[in-house]
Amino acid sequence: MATVTYDKATRIYPGQDAPAVDSLDLQIEDGEFLVLVGPSGCGKSTSLRMLAGLEEVDAGAIRIGDRDVTHMPPKDRDIAMVFQNYALYPHMTVAANMGFALKIAGTPKAEIQQRVMDAAKLLDLVEYLDRKPKALSGGQRQRVAMGRAIVREPQVFLMDEPLSNLDAKLRVSTRTQIASLQRRLGITTVYVTHDQIEAMTMGDRVCVLKDGRLQQVDTPLKLYDKPANVFVAGFIGSPAMNIATFDVDGERAKLGEADVHLPPAVASAVKAEGSDTVTVGFRPESLVPTSSEDVGGIPVTVDLVEELGSEAYVYGHPAGPKAEEQSDRMRSDTVIARVEPRMAPHKGEKVTFSVKDGESHFFSVKTGERIEA
Amino acid sequence: MELRILATPHEQQALLDLPWDMPLEDWPEWYLVALPRGISRHVVRFTRLEGRVYALKEVVQSFADREYRLLRDLERLDVPSVQAVGVISGREAPDGEPLDPILVTRHLQFSLPYRALFARMMRRETVERLIDALVVLIARLHLLGFYWGDCSLSNTLFRRDAGAFAAYLVDAETGELHNRLSDGQREHDIDIARVNIAGEMMDLAAAGYLDDTVDPIATSDHVVERYHTLWSELTEWEAFDVNERWRIARRVERLNDLGFDVAELDIVTDIGGRTVRVQPKVVDPGHHSRRLLRLTGIDAQENQARRLLNDLDAYTAETDQQGEDEEIVANAWVMDCFEPVMRAIPREFRGKLEAPEIYHEVLEHRWYLSEQAGHDVGIEEAAQDYVESVLRHKPDELAILGGTSGDPEETQPFRIPWDELG
Numbered sequence: 001m002a003t004v005t006y007d008k009a010t011r012i013y014p015g016q017d018a019p020a021v022d023s024l025d026l027q028i029e030d031g032e033f034l035v036l037v038g039p040s041g042c043g044k045s046t047s048l049r050m051l052a053g054l055e056e057v058d059a060g061a062i063r064i065g066d067r068d069v070t071h072m073p074p075k076d077r078d079i080a081m082v083f084q085n086y087a088l089y090p091h092m093t094v095a096a097n098m099g100f101a102l103k104i105a106g107t108p109k110a111e112i113q114q115r116v117m118d119a120a121k122l123l124d125l126v127e128y129l130d131r132k133p134k135a136l137s138g139g140q141r142q143r144v145a146m147g148r149a150i151v152r153e154p155q156v157f158l159m160d161e162p163l164s165n166l167d168a169k170l171r172v173s174t175r176t177q178i179a180s181l182q183r184r185l186g187i188t189t190v191y192v193t194h195d196q197i198e199a200m201t202m203g204d205r206v207c208v209l210k211d212g213r214l215q216q217v218d219t220p221l222k223l224y225d226k227p228a229n230v231f232v233a234g235f236i237g238s239p240a241m242n243i244a245t246f247d248v249d250g251e252r253a254k255l256g257e258a259d260v261h262l263p264p265a266v267a268s269a270v271k272a273e274g275s276d277t278v279t280v281g282f283r284p285e286s287l288v289p290t291s292s293e294d295v296g297g298i299p300v301t302v303d304l305v306e307e308l309g310s311e312a313y314v315y316g317h318p319a320g321p322k323a324e325e326q327s328d329r330m331r332s333d334t335v336i337a338r339v340e341p342r343m344a345p346h347k348g349e350k351v352t353f354s355v356k357d358g359e360s361h362f363f364s365v366k367t368g369e370r371i372e373a
Numbered sequence: 374m375e376l377r378i379l380a381t382p383h384e385q386q387a388l389l390d391l392p393w394d395m396p397l398e399d400w401p402e403w404y405l406v407a408l409p410r411g412i413s414r415h416v417v418r419f420t421r422l423e424g425r426v427y428a429l430k431e432v433v434q435s436f437a438d439r440e441y442r443l444l445r446d447l448e449r450l451d452v453p454s455v456q457a458v459g460v461i462s463g464r465e466a467p468d469g470e471p472l473d474p475i476l477v478t479r480h481l482q483f484s485l486p487y488r489a490l491f492a493r494m495m496r497r498e499t500v501e502r503l504i505d506a507l508v509v510l511i512a513r514l515h516l517l518g519f520y521w522g523d524c525s526l527s528n529t530l531f532r533r534d535a536g537a538f539a540a541y542l543v544d545a546e547t548g549e550l551h552n553r554l555s556d557g558q559r560e561h562d563i564d565i566a567r568v569n570i571a572g573e574m575m576d577l578a579a580a581g582y583l584d585d586t587v588d589p590i591a592t593s594d595h596v597v598e599r600y601h602t603l604w605s606e607l608t609e610w611e612a613f614d615v616n617e618r619w620r621i622a623r624r625v626e627r628l629n630d631l632g633f634d635v636a637e638l639d640i641v642t643d644i645g646g647r648t649v650r651v652q653p654k655v656v657d658p659g660h661h662s663r664r665l666l667r668l669t670g671i672d673a674q675e676n677q678a679r680r681l682l683n684d685l686d687a688y689t690a691e692t693d694q695q696g697e698d699e700e701i702v703a704n705a706w707v708m709d710c711f712e713p714v715m716r717a718i719p720r721e722f723r724g725k726l727e728a729p730e731i732y733h734e735v736l737e738h739r740w741y742l743s744e745q746a747g748h749d750v751g752i753e754e755a756a757q758d759y760v761e762s763v764l765r766h767k768p769d770e771l772a773i774l775g776g777t778s779g780d781p782e783e784t785q786p787f788r789i790p791w792d793e794l795g
Contacts, residue, residue, distance in 0.1 A: 014552065053557040054520075074561040087525070087569065089576035096579070104571045104590055165436050167473075 002065035002155040002188060004028040004051065009070075010059040011046050011212075020046045022212040023060065031186040033179065034217075035203035037193055039235070043212040045160055048192045052158055053077055064155055080154035082162065088133040088144055095120075095129040098147040112151075119150040122184060150185065157182070157189040163198065171195075175202055196236050200224070208232050228370050230363040233281045234331060239313060243281040243331040245365060252296065253280055255329060257320030259296030260355055263373040266362045270371070278371070279363040284313060286359035287337035289345075290352050297352040300335050305344045312344040313337070319350045379441075380459025380477065387422040388477065393464050396472055397431040419480065426480035427458060434462060436546060437474040443545045444478065450517050451659075453510065454542040455481055455530070481541055483727045483770055484530035487573075497586045504570070504592065506531060506540035508599045509632065511566065512607060513658050514542070520558045522547030525569035533726065533770075534674035535733040563600050567593045606631065612650045615642070621651055628653060632675040634660045668703035671711065673729035680733045684710065710752055717756040722764050724771035735759050 006026040012019045021043040028034045036044040049055040051062055053074035061070045069077045088097050098119060099112045107115075120126045123143040133141050149157065162178070163171045179202045182189050193199055199206045200220040207217040208231075216228040227233035233241050246253035246260070248270050253262045260280060270278045290297045300316035314337045318326040327333050337353055345351050362371040376393055378385050392400060397416045406419040406426055416431045432440070437460045444457035456479045464472035487503060507529055514521060521528075521542070528544040542548075551558070574589030583589070606627060613620045625635050637654035657663075661678035665671055673681060688706045689695055714735050715728055726734070739755030750758075 052561070054555065054561055055557065056555050074557050075564050087527070087572065089572055089579070091576050091579035096575070100572055100575055101568055103575075104568060104593065165433050167433065 003030050003063075004034075004156055004188060004190065005063040006047070006051075006060070007063065008060035009047075009050055009057055009062050011043075011050055011055055012058045019058075019212050021050065024214055026207060026214065026217060028188060028190065029204075031188055033182050033189045033191065033202060033204045035191045035193060035199040035206045036209060037196055037199035037206055037235075038209035038215075040194060041211075042209040044192045044194075044209050046212075047209070048158055048160055048190055051077075051156070051190060052079060052081060078155045080149045080152050080157055082146075082149045082157050082159050088141060090132060090134055093130050093132060094125060094136070094144050094147075097133060097144055098151050101148060102151055115151045115153065116147070119147045122150065123147055146181065155188065157187050159189065159191045161193055162191075163193075171198070178202065197238055200236065206236075208235060210235075226370065227281075227361065230279050230281070230368040233361055233363065233370075237283060239284050239336045240332065241281045241283050241361070242287075242335050243279060244326070245277050245329040246280045248276050248278055253278055255280075256318055256322035256324075256326030258298040258318065258326065260298070260360060261296070262362075266371050266373050270364075273364060273366055275365050277365050279365055279368070281361040281363065282355045282359060284336040285338040286356045287353040288356060289339065290354040297354045298335065299350060299352045300337070302345050302347050302349045302351060303334070304347065307341060307344060309341060312339050312341045314339055314344060314351070316351070375463050376461070376465075377463045378459060378461050384422075384458050384477075388459065388461070390422075391420065393461055393475070394466055394472070396466070397429060397475060428455070428478045428480055430476045430478075431473050432476055432546075434474050437462070437476045440476055440545050440548075443548050443550060446550055447519070447542065447545065452514060452517065452519070452542065453539060454545070455479065481530050481532070483730075484532050484541060485770065486530060487526040490531065496584045500574070500583075500587050500592055501595075502537045503531060503540075504596055505599065506534070506538040507566070507570075508596060508603060509658070510540040510542065511563065511600060512603045515554055515559050515562070515604070516607065516656065518551040518553050520549045520551060520554055521545075521562050522549065522565065523569070524562060524566035526573045527569075532674060533730045535676035535680040535730065536737075537676045539674040539676075559604075563597055567597050570596055603631065607633065607653060607656055610650050610652045612648055615647055615649055618649065621649070624651060624653070628656060629660050632660050632679075633658050634663065668700060669707050669711070671707070671729060673727075677727075677729035677733055680736065681711070681729060684732075684736060713753050714756040717753065717760060718764070719760065722760065724769045725764060725767045726770060731764070734763065738763060 004026075005028070006024040008023045008025055009021060010019050010023055011021040024043075024047060026034075036047055038044050046055055050057050051064075051069075053069070053072060057070050061068055063069065064077060064079070089100075092100065095113075095116050099116045102112045102115065116129070117126070120129055123146065125140065125143055125147065128136060128140060128144075133144060136144065159178070163174055166174060175198055191202060200223075203220060205217055205219055206223055208215040208223065210231050216223060216232045218226075218228075223232060223236050227236060227241075230243060234243055244255055244258075246255040246258070248262060248267060251262050251264060251267055253260050260282075262278070266278065270276075287298070299319040300314070301319040302314055302316045304315040306313040306315070316335050316337075317323065317333060318330075318335065320326075335353075337351075339345070358373065360373070362373060363369060364371055378388055380388060391404060397418055400418060404420055406421050418429050420427050420429060430437075441457045441460045444454060447454045448456055458477040458479050460474055460476055462474040464474065466472055490499060490503070503526065507524070507526070510529065511521065511524060523544065523546070528542070530541045530543050531538040532541065533539075554562075571589050571593035574583060574587065574592055577583040578587075578589055611620070611624060621638070621640065625638070628635050633656040635653050635655070636657055639652045639654045641650045642648070643650075659675060661682055662673055662675050665673055665678035665681055668685070669681075671678075671681065685703060685706045688710060689697075689702050692702075692705075694702045694705075711732060714732055718731060725731075735752065735756050738759040739750060739752060742750045742755055742758060
């Protein structure tokens with residue numbers, strides 16, 4: 001087991017100007033489950049493959065523990081690409097299926113037996129070691145395949161979108177299995193996905209990438225609660241955060257009919273950078289319907305209500321005479337709010353929402369960086 | 374959702390009649406070719422339409438589209454691989470339940486899964502020849518920037534090639550096409566091949582199908598060694614003294630012997646002019662088969678072509694036509710030798726082996742008969758005897774799809790679907 005360090009690691013594909021991965025600095029702790037996530041082309045797979053030795057590193061370094069592996073061939077790095085290949089051989093016993101890769105590597109017989117036994121204990125397969133795969137259930141076969149990777153006792157597991165060929169329902173159950181096995185094993189794991197829900201549910205920490213650059217690396221909850229910039233704010237969370245550019249008017253931020261409170265610290269930060277607008281974000285669950293006496297708020301005409309039983313989502317568009325202007329400055333033309341189930345407003349109704357205290361997010365219109373309230 | 378069949382017009386017609394609203398697993402037997410099939414991560418079935426056999430694989434949309442495009446790219450690049458025919462998407466069961474798309478590929482005629490080659494016992498020479506064919510395929514793919522990701526004997530089909538084999542890529546699911554592969558990608562690819570092949574060999578050994586003289590681990594190590602030797606020959610700089618310029622021609626000859634044409638050679642002389650360095654820049658596989666095709670119009674595998682060209686050379690000498698134009702002699706050889714042999718093969722035996730392979734076997738048979746007789750028996754006599762004493766007893770190899778055992782699980786690696794987890 002080991003830490004993994006990306007030290008200003010850079011990959012530039014031949015013939016391209018922009019790096020696929022640009023000076024990535026990332027420290028992954030021993031035993032940690034780290035997820036690399038981002039939209040297509042963000043550099044997440046390239047980053048993983050640089051660690052695996054499949055992509056060249058053009059600048060910077062990559063270390064596993066204290067070893068500099070930057071230019072080391074893949075097989076010398078002591079890593080395992082998991083689930084890439086999960087063939088089981090029908091005439092070989094479970095033990096032979098789990099241990100044969102060690103045999104190829106020339107590991108002494110006694111050691112193979114010991115490692116297979118250790119892995120079998122972890123995977124609850126001890127009593128099946130002498131059987132053939134055919135005599136096992138599907139789940140047991142799957143565990144044998146995992147055993148193949150585990151007996152190698154690699155320092156790092158690498159997984160590149162292992163669930164991408166599954167339908168949505170299976171993905172949910174399988175991601176739990178992988179995450180819980182990783183925790184039992186305690187082997188440092190780097191996992192790549194484009195799916196932010198997968199990232200949030202599996203990772204100890206999640207590293208968000210865009211255009212080859214690290215945006216933020218943090219625990220799932222911190223990413224959600226304190227996104228470092230407007231990209232992370234929009235990428236993490238489902239349904240997505242409502243984001244729009246508001247005009248600053250003293251301690252109020254206004255956009256068309258919408259009017260929200262602007263904390264003094266934010267107002268002065270906006271002033272300091274010489275802007276008169278600010279990007280404001282609020283999550284669907286931060287919105288609450290207001291009574292008419294409240295100051296300001298966000299008037300919305302309801303287009304659609306999603307009743308899920310335990311909660312309900314309102315999808316609407318800005319209401320009021322200046323609504324048009326408002327739409328232009330919104331990230332998405334829909335405002336989404338989570339409301340109490342069974343009490344949701346109806347289609348066509350006008351509702352004014354306010355943002356719960358302290359749950360607005362503010363970002364600089366110039367840099368996209370978070371402005372702390 | 375509407376059913377969408379992305380395929381060539383001719384094949385679209387034939388494909389329309391299949392029961393796309395059923396999960397592939399539940400298709401009635403009458404649609405399927407009743408031959409043993411492999412256990413795959415996905416459901417795979419074979420069907421016959423208008424005399425052709427097709428493989429059907431049920432897989433999620435992104436994978437189906439990706440593999441279809443990749444196989445089309447490989448076809449364009451002239452890589453020996455199965456041909457993608459189409460993707461059927463938008464499938465829906467009668468109750469409205471959506472079904473995964475199906476990738477359709479055309480079955481490769483006269484191809485053999487490695488499992489079919491050890492019907493009784495896999496001998497050492499057979500193993501070595503399979504490995505040789507596979508290594509050439511991997512090197513060809515790597516030259517083109519193709520990373521396989523799951524190279525194994527199971528993911529390859531073999532065609533007979535004058536006593537040896539030619540390998541074809543079957544499964545491109547894990548493949549990636551790059552401009553150029555890094556050393557790390559090539560090394561990793563070959564390491565995956567090594568582990569897969571060792572596993573497959575150990576499994577054959579455990580089943581008692583492998584000759585005792587074959588060591589699975591040594592065999593898989595050979596794959597790596599041979600690959601590296603071939604790769605160096607194909608790509609590395611070679612430096613020698615200016616007086617040894619004959620080594621340039623030697624390098625080209627060695628590449629020709631390996632079945633590659635050298636389209637471009639980079640030659641650099643140092644400033645003092647004492648050292649010459651050469652590196653093949655563009656190498657094209659299929660040296661002999663291209664030459665045979667140009668001269669005779671016969672489409673053959675590389676070793677078959679070499680064999681037929683040797684016979685053409687012998688014919689040229691025997692008929693004293695060395696001074697003649699090559700094309701004219703080749704034309705005469707086709708009429709005097711190749712066609713008479715083909716005419717001697719009864720129609721019902723033509724599904725047993727490909728024409729060039731039959732010619733190769735007749736040449737072998739002629740040598741054997743001549744040795745017994747103490748004088749040269751003619752090619753036509755050899756052909757007639759070959760039909761009766763050899764070809765008649767061979768199995769039909771036009772379309773062999775699975776292992777020879779009744780129970781596919783007996784001979785094939787398992788693939789574990791994720792949905793069996795837990």
